[in-house]
Amino acid sequence: MLPLAVILAVALVGGYLLRDVLGFExxxxxxxxxxxxxxxxYALTVLAFMAAYVAIVAFSLPGALxxxxxxGFLFGTFPGVLFNVSAATIGAVGIFLAARWGLGERLAARMEAGHGAVKRIKDGIDENQWSMLFLIRLVPAVPFFVANLVPAMVGVPLGRFVVSTFLGIIPGGLVYTSxxxxxxxxFARGETPNLGLIxxxxxxxxxxGLCALAALPIVIKATRGRKGL
Known part of the structure; x- marks a missing residue:
């Protein structure tokens, strides 16, 4: 529990102390x-920015948006989106590993050894891991923190988590970077950006449309399964 406890403690303290520092103002x-x-x-700015972004995501601090x-403001849409997506992925890996070392391995093993509904849920996720991973990244309603925890809890391999995270957050990252x-x-007009653009x-x-494409393999498998019945 120590890794998750550290993240929670830093998130609470950082959320209180940094709520003004990491704001739009x-x-x-x-x-x-x-x-x-x-x-x-320039190079130092890139490194400092990415280090700060990684810390914000890894410790669930306010200010990720x-x-x-x-x-985008400092580096333009490109390479800004590359810096943003890379840093967010690294930070997500931090949460993923903390969750897996804390509760994930034991929970995944217990689900694998379980019976009934729990076992069916675990098997369903295992059969459609790529589709499920891309779906939770692409759907705007799924909180980023939750999308980092769930894969760790069901035993998703690290490499698969990294690839799906990096590719899956590109669409949203591109929108907000632009x-x-x-x-x-x-700023020159004294206005506030439209953060509801997405x-x-x-x-x-x-x-x-990308979500539907990611879900297509799940639908096909479910349809074939019903035909087999």
Whole structure:
């Protein structure tokens, strides 16, 4: 339980102490200093930004969305999206490993040795791991923290988790990184960015299309199973 306890403790303390530091207002007020530092020390800025992003995700600190916007603001849509997705994936791996070392291995083993509904759920997840992993990444309603914990609890291999996380968060990461890339104009007008952009039909419908594509193997397997019955 120690890894999960550490994450929980840091999340609680960090959420209280850093709620103002990691907010949108902090980015707006310090934007000129950040841009000046980036221009003078580009490589160092990339490393510092990614380290901060990894810590935010790994310890479930507030400000992950603002960090994504910052990546776009500082580095543009590209390579900003690459920095954002890479850092978020590394941080997600931290939570995944903490959960697996804490409760995941024992819980997965217990589910595997179980009977009845629990065993059927575990078998269903195992048979459709790739589809399930991509679905929980693509569906906007699934919290990022939950999407990191669930795979650890059902015994998903680390490599499969890394690949599905990196690829699965690219669509949403690309949307918010592009919003961050346009923050200069938003700041100049004294406005606030539209963070609900991902739920607009022109953005949401393609993502839902990807969700349907990810779910297709599950549907096909279920249909074949019923025909076999």
């Amino acid at each position: 902090a980015l707006r007020d310090n934007r000129q200093a950040l841009l000046a530092f980036r221009d003078q020390h 603002v960090a994504t916007l910052t990546g 919003v961050g890339a346009g923050l200069g104009e938003v 739920f607009e039909p022109r953005i949401l419908l393609p993502i839902l």
